[in-house]
Amino acid sequence: MTSIFHVRLKDFELQAERLMDASLRTRPVAIISSQQQDGTIISVSPEAKEEGLYQGMKLSLARKMSHRALLMPYNHSLYSRLNSYLYKTVSTFTPIAEPANFGQYYLDMTGMKHLYPSYQQAGFSVSKVIASKTSLSSTIGISVNKLVSRISTAVVPEIINEITSGEEPRFLSPLESPILPSVHIPQVKKMVQFLYLKHIYDIQQIAFHRTEGSIIFGKYFQQVYRETQGQDTSAVRPPTLKDHIIEQVIIPKDTNDQFILRAIVKTMAEQIAFQLRKRQQIAKNVKLEIHYTDGLRNARHDAFVATNDKSIVETCYRLFELANYRRNRIRTIIIDASKFIYFANQVSIFGTESRKNQALSKALDIIRCKHGTNSIHSASALGNVPRQNRLLTTKTQRIFTKSFSSCSS
Numbered sequence: 001m002t003s004i005f006h007v008r009l010k011d012f013e014l015q016a017e018r019l020m021d022a023s024l025r026t027r028p029v030a031i032i033s034s035q036q037q038d039g040t041i042i043s044v045s046p047e048a049k050e051e052g053l054y055q056g057m058k059l060s061l062a063r064k065m066s067h068r069a070l071l072m073p074y075n076h077s078l079y080s081r082l083n084s085y086l087y088k089t090v091s092t093f094t095p096i097a098e099p100a101n102f103g104q105y106y107l108d109m110t111g112m113k114h115l116y117p118s119y120q121q122a123g124f125s126v127s128k129v130i131a132s133k134t135s136l137s138s139t140i141g142i143s144v145n146k147l148v149s150r151i152s153t154a155v156v157p158e159i160i161n162e163i164t165s166g167e168e169p170r171f172l173s174p175l176e177s178p179i180l181p182s183v184h185i186p187q188v189k190k191m192v193q194f195l196y197l198k199h200i201y202d203i204q205q206i207a208f209h210r211t212e213g214s215i216i217f218g219k220y221f222q223q224v225y226r227e228t229q230g231q232d233t234s235a236v237r238p239p240t241l242k243d244h245i246i247e248q249v250i251i252p253k254d255t256n257d258q259f260i261l262r263a264i265v266k267t268m269a270e271q272i273a274f275q276l277r278k279r280q281q282i283a284k285n286v287k288l289e290i291h292y293t294d295g296l297r298n299a300r301h302d303a304f305v306a307t308n309d310k311s312i313v314e315t316c317y318r319l320f321e322l323a324n325y326r327r328n329r330i331r332t333i334i335i336d337a338s339k340f341i342y343f344a345n346q347v348s349i350f351g352t353e354s355r356k357n358q359a360l361s362k363a364l365d366i367i368r369c370k371h372g373t374n375s376i377h378s379a380s381a382l383g384n385v386p387r388q389n390r391l392l393t394t395k396t397q398r399i400f401t402k403s404f405s406s407c408s409s
Helices: 012-020 046-050 059-065 076-093 119-134 146-155 168-172 186-194 200-207 210-228 258-279 309-323 353-371 379-384 387-408
Strands: 004-008 029-032 041-044 070-073 097-099 104-108 139-143 160-162 245-255 281-292 297-302 330-342
Touching: 004 119, 004 146, 012 029, 012 041, 012 076, 029 046, 029 059, 059 070, 076 097, 076 104, 076 119, 076 330, 104 146, 119 139, 119 160, 139 146, 146 168, 168 200, 186 210, 200 210, 245 258, 258 281, 258 309, 258 330, 281 309, 297 309
Parallel strands: 029 070, 139 160
Antiparallel strands: 004 104, 004 139, 029 041, 097 104, 245 330, 281 297, 281 330
């Protein structure tokens, strides 16, 4: 018998912020999507709920409702790192684990029962390990499929809740209709609201009669029927690994100083160029993403046309200028290169600018391979080099420039 666990860390973003800052644990706190007026509340603490705030509330209304609540910007980089760590933690219990949203994971525990006295004991073990490693609280739903397990953690407050096989329709019947994924399909949602089918029991009564159900729900009838009976055939699938080169810089102090930001972008671009030349490949898709202090993100896409430092830096500069259209301070910059193809640099008998740039980049690679990737930087990237390393880096540049000039001549 298949057994699927759904692990949910409720109010994951709030728990993450309180893990990083203990002073927030008794304060009214709300995590918001953006500082703009149309931003919404994503996660809210019990103390903030007492102030009248709730998940999904518009930021403009939240500011009028409560002046005591701390409205914190969405820290994507923090939540992403913590989510990855938690996924690795729960993956130790089974080789088949799938991350869903932040703070949600599916575990296929089929065949693992011989390792534990019961599935409930296994669930307690998962919850205990999460708490011991991160101090975060979790709930776990256990059933024969992903749908019912996920719904269980959304509506049942107990740490562990197991729905035995065959009890799925009875478990679902008293729950409100929007808990079913199919109810959010516009055509189905319209009929559910029109007929005032408030609970899943009401939909079950209609879906039981195939003719009437087909008339009301049309082509979605089979999907609605399966979900009301707690049937789900989707399998737990581990994430497929994609080939990426990712450079990310979290700026120690948020800034909009263009000199500092361009220095950071140039350093990141040079690191990516170095890795591409080692692979003898070129990236046909590159994304530069900016995270602002207020939680807003913006990104631009392009492709690299060469592997020398100058060409890649120019492409990243252009993407940065397009993505950075606000005056707000920047917290994080990410460059993500993917869709690689092998790149053969065509040799020219003439001394073209491209050939010179490629030769210079290869010469820099020799130094980086011998002394480390951060052993040498261009002068315009020195704003991103730690102060204690600048003197050494500048000295290395002078030596290298002299040596390269003599080699060229």
